[in-house]
Amino acid sequence: MSVWDDARLRLDGLPDGRGLNIAHEAVDRHVIRGHGDRLALRFLRRDGSVGDLSYRDLGRDSSRFANGLDALGICPGDVVATLLERVPELYVTAFGTLKARAVLCTLYAAFGPEPVRVRLAKGRVKVLVTTAAQYARKVEPVRRELPDLTSVIIIDGDPPPGTAGWQQLMSAASDRWSIPATSEDDPALIHFTSGTTGTPKAALHVHQAVVAHEATAVAVLALGPGDVFWCTADPGWVTGVSYGIVAPLVCGATGIVDEAGFEPERWYRILAEQRVSVWYTAPTAIRMLIKAGDTLPRRHDLRALRVAASVGEPLDAGAVLWGREALGQPFHDTWWQTETGAIMIANRPGEPIRPGAMGRPLAGVEAAVVTRHQDGEAVRIEPTEGSGELALRAGWPSMFRGYLGDDARYRAAFAGGFYLTGDLVRRDGDGWFWFVGRADDVIKSAGRLIGPIEVESVLLQHPAVAEAGVIGLPDPTVGEMLKAFVTLKDGIAGDAALGRDILAHARRRLGPATAPREVVFRPALPKTRSGKIMRRLLKARELGLPEGDLSTLEDEPAASSAPPEAKASS
Amino acid sequence: MDREQIRSLILETLAEVAPDADLAQLDPDSTFHDQLGTDSVDFLNLVLALEQKLDLHVPEGDYPRLASLTGAIDCLHPLVQKKAGASAS
Numbered sequence: 001m002s003v004w005d006d007a008r009l010r011l012d013g014l015p016d017g018r019g020l021n022i023a024h025e026a027v028d029r030h031v032i033r034g035h036g037d038r039l040a041l042r043f044l045r046r047d048g049s050v051g052d053l054s055y056r057d058l059g060r061d062s063s064r065f066a067n068g069l070d071a072l073g074i075c076p077g078d079v080v081a082t083l084l085e086r087v088p089e090l091y092v093t094a095f096g097t098l099k100a101r102a103v104l105c106t107l108y109a110a111f112g113p114e115p116v117r118v119r120l121a122k123g124r125v126k127v128l129v130t131t132a133a134q135y136a137r138k139v140e141p142v143r144r145e146l147p148d149l150t151s152v153i154i155i156d157g158d159p160p161p162g163t164a165g166w167q168q169l170m171s172a173a174s175d176r177w178s179i180p181a182t183s184e185d186d187p188a189l190i191h192f193t194s195g196t197t198g199t200p201k202a203a204l205h206v207h208q209a210v211v212a213h214e215a216t217a218v219a220v221l222a223l224g225p226g227d228v229f230w231c232t233a234d235p236g237w238v239t240g241v242s243y244g245i246v247a248p249l250v251c252g253a254t255g256i257v258d259e260a261g262f263e264p265e266r267w268y269r270i271l272a273e274q275r276v277s278v279w280y281t282a283p284t285a286i287r288m289l290i291k292a293g294d295t296l297p298r299r300h301d302l303r304a305l306r307v308a309a310s311v312g313e314p315l316d317a318g319a320v321l322w323g324r325e326a327l328g329q330p331f332h333d334t335w336w337q338t339e340t341g342a343i344m345i346a347n348r349p350g351e352p353i354r355p356g357a358m359g360r361p362l363a364g365v366e367a368a369v370v371t372r373h374q375d376g377e378a379v380r381i382e383p384t385e386g387s388g389e390l391a392l393r394a395g396w397p398s399m400f401r402g403y404l405g406d407d408a409r410y411r412a413a414f415a416g417g418f419y420l421t422g423d424l425v426r427r428d429g430d431g432w433f434w435f436v437g438r439a440d441d442v443i444k445s446a447g448r449l450i451g452p453i454e455v456e457s458v459l460l461q462h463p464a465v466a467e468a469g470v471i472g473l474p475d476p477t478v479g480e481m482l483k484a485f486v487t488l489k490d491g492i493a494g495d496a497a498l499g500r501d502i503l504a505h506a507r508r509r510l511g512p513a514t515a516p517r518e519v520v521f522r523p524a525l526p527k528t529r530s531g532k533i534m535r536r537l538l539k540a541r542e543l544g545l546p547e548g549d550l551s552t553l554e555d556e557p558a559a560s561s562a563p564p565e566a567k568a569s570s
Numbered sequence: 571m572d573r574e575q576i577r578s579l580i581l582e583t584l585a586e587v588a589p590d591a592d593l594a595q596l597d598p599d600s601t602f603h604d605q606l607g608t609d610s611v612d613f614l615n616l617v618l619a620l621e622q623k624l625d626l627h628v629p630e631g632d633y634p635r636l637a638s639l640t641g642a643i644d645c646l647h648p649l650v651q652k653k654a655g656a657s658a659s
Contacts, residue, residue: 264630291630292633293630296630296631512588
């Protein structure tokens with residue numbers, strides 16, 4: 001029996017057979033069952049104070065927001081976005097949106113204006129919930145370029161012209177809302193993810209995804225009522241939605257939300273004081289904790305911790321075992337991605353861990369290792385020995401159902417009944433999967449996928465930059481660190497000040513998480529004969545690796561001699 | 571190296587790590603993150619660069635003190651003094 005079948009038995013469905021809705025499974029059904037007083041979400045504010053939302057509170061507030069959307073004329077299928085840090089309004093918006101059968105799109109609050117604009121436009125966002133400061137800096141200047149954006153709701157202070165206030169919207173709305181009939185295949189969530197080419201992809205998920213959220217929370221995180229669960233991912237990314245918002249509540253657990261950022265002492269204190277029993281975090285954070293030493297965890301009582309798991313990028317064997325020594329629990333590495341919507345491959349609690357491996361596919365997930373062949377437009381795959389691309393048999397409940405506005409890209413992601421993940425893996429003789437690398441130029445930094453094009457196009461907006469190539473270089477803490485190689489326009493000399501100016505420009509437009517941390521100048525960049533920058537070659541040269549097949553490389557006289565390097569930052 | 575020199579070094583390093591930051595308005599007593607929007611990777615890069623420039627090791631338990639300008643000076647100044655004392659003897 002697959003984990004999906006198990007989960008379906010535990011879900012309720014909307015009353016009177018009206019279908020399946022994520023918000024009902026996560027919130028309302030617990031209230032109906034008499035658990036309204038149970039703590040749903042606990043917010044740990046920066047100042048040390050605590051805010052609690054019970055399942056009943058969350059049910060009522062999200063119903064108010066659903067009524068508010070209705071009053072704004074929002075229809076099923078319309079997109080509601082958030083540009084918020086981890087505050088209660090984000091979670092209320094999430095479930096209110098799903099109750100109204102609108103589609104939720106959470107945007108990472110640390111994005112700069114450019115990624116925000118691109119995502120609001122591409123997602124055809126109708127309603128945006130944000131703060132006055134975010135609006136003023138990132139949205140108001142480009143509002144005219146966003147014709148679909150009809151309503152902006154400001155959660156703090158006086159709403160500026162052209163926006164509405166959260167308080168006014170909520171206080172005018174009833175806290176009673178009956179979720180309309182919802183089909184399992186109705187759109188529910190949009191997550192943006194990065195590809196090698198073009199603009200970011202908007203992956204669409206449907207209400208049926210909740211089957212996978214529940215199934216994996218039980219099978220991999222061993223979550224249940226009474227658990228205190230802390231998913232450290234920001235809701236601006238898929239993990240923070242699937243496991244930071246939906247999964248713990250579907251299971252009737254209490255979710256911890258830390259409104260502050262990473263800080264080792266604070267994190268250990270949260271684990272101890274909140275008696276976190278299940279913890280889902282990321283390799284970058286784990287590596288920073290390891291760096292912070294073993295005395296800190298020893299000063300805190302971590303005995304409530306029952307399961308520790310990791311996601312975002314491969315977790316090395318040393319970090320897995322460090323968990324056992326320092327926290328009393330080893331880390332269970334898990335693998336999934338935006339398109340899969342939920343965990344697909346994992347080291348599972350109660351089973352032996354294979355440190356350094358992604359894990360094994362869950363029951364109901366068919367994973368294959370394949371080679372991709374391009375036959376004209378069509379893609380064909382064949383099973384392969386050794387390492388190859390990870391492919392998943394299409395049809396699991398949280399499988400993405402499209403890339404908004406990109407049908408061709410969606411179709412190209414499938415071949416022979418399989419979804420092609422773009423991740424290169426190896427399967428050992430016992431059926432465990434091991435991560436090898438990405439099949440494309442996408443960069444994985446601090447667990448986030450970053451598309452080089454999105455970064456390069458912002459670098460090209462700098463008046464001095466002629467060409468730009470962006471790669472990820474191995475980094476012991478964040479996995480890959482973004483490095484940019486640029487050529488300058490004729491007559492412009494590269495020096496440290498210009499390098500800093502370019503970095504500053506990129507950080508202002510993209511935000512620190514997506515901007516390069518280093519810029520270097522080159523007289524020329526390696527390009528194919530068709531003019532495409534060969535990032536693979538930039539990376540190979542940077543790392544002193546074999547350069548591989550150079551048959552498509554154009555002649556590059558300037559770069560063949562040792563290039564002068566002006567380093568802009570260390 | 572006195573407190574003022576350490577202060578200059580921190581600001582100079584911060585400008586390398588986060589060149590977009592407006593350091594003229596920096597409140598020395600609140601965190602870089604809250605004022606400048608720097609992230610945890612920036613913070614780590616700042617600490618590593620300061621360790622390299624000052625040729626010293628900041629005990630991991632002291633990292634949180636480096637989150638603001640005043641805190642960072644308070645943390646680094648004795649370490650620099652101690653190191654100078656050790657190399658003089």
